[in-house]
Amino acid sequence: MKFLCDSTLFDTETGRCWKSTDSFTGYGNGYPEKIVIHNFEDLEDKPKLLYLEHIQYAEMHRKYYQRRTRQNNLLSVMFICRGEMYFHCEEDVLLAEAGDCVLLKPHCRNDFLYLPGKKCAAFEIILNGSGLDGILQLYRLEQMLWCRIPDRRPFFDLLKRTGKLRSLREPIAHRLAGCALEVIQLLSQAGADRSSQSSIAQIRDELESRLHEKVNMGEIARKYSLCLPVLNRRFREAFGTTPYRYWKQFRLKRGAELLNRGLLIKEAAGMVGYENPKSFSAEFRRFYGISPQAYRGNSLA
Secondary structure: OEEEOOOHHHOOOOOEEEEEOOOEEEEEOOOOOEEEEEEOOOOOOOOOOOEEEEEEEEEEOOOEEEEEEEEOOEEEEEEEEEOEEEEEEOOEEEEEEOOEEEEEOOOOOEEEEEOOOOOEEEEEEEEEOOOHHHHHHHOOOOOOOEEEOOOOHHHHHHHHHHHOHHHOOOOOHHHHHHHHHHHHHHHHHHHHHHHHHHHHHHHHHHHHHOOOOOOOHHHHHHHOOOOHHHHHHHHHHHHOOOHHHHHHHHHHHHHHHHHHOOOOHHHHHHHOOOOOHHHHHHHHHHHHOOOHHHHHHHHHO
16 A cells, blocks of 8 residues: 555546435446446345445456545445555545555545556445444444455455345345445454554564663563463564564664674673673674674774
């Protein structure tokens, strides 16, 4: 995902009004040329609180633009499978790439634009219902603008299952409500993963700022509402090592920088949190394969 400062590429885009209802008004190109679509807007027995109203998969080759000036009680979930697409959501301008999922919120003006170049394939899922605002708040999605969902299979699976609903003899309203809840939960999990990644980055920054302190990893984990095994696993996934090893290695790397500047071993050791220079020297040798004294001599030669 790339955030852009310039929204002028949307300023010259115009188009006919291709759809206007009480909750939705769209201008632009309408639907793209190559598309699979399942629409349940005309369903008589609609769930009141939340349901999946529309799902489509489109492959775009020509310029494609939509501007939505009224989108009440509707949440559009746009997932990019391939290529890229521009979005203008209120004040934010984004360039979404494969794996990015953009939420076009209710009560907002939402624009999106595909410019010919990289062929683009995308899903759009529209959720409707009187309880949508409350559900977005309940799942902490009301402030989410976008998230990453690397696995596209849930979207293709949902497209396949909804394509069979019209052929069922039984009422399908409860199934559409269940499909909508699946989408909400998928977004919520993606948001939680993104929040977790942000927390791990904050933990890394905190460790780097506490070189001269004794750090208790259990306390760090509790501070960020994690247990130590989960912290170790997520940190390893993000940075390739445990937080404790990262902290130790970062201290030694900073110590090496200080030796390069001409500081004495005792001074460098103290500045990166080692009370005993011998402990610093022993760990430095294990990490670099050379003593601090030899390292300092080589850097000053």
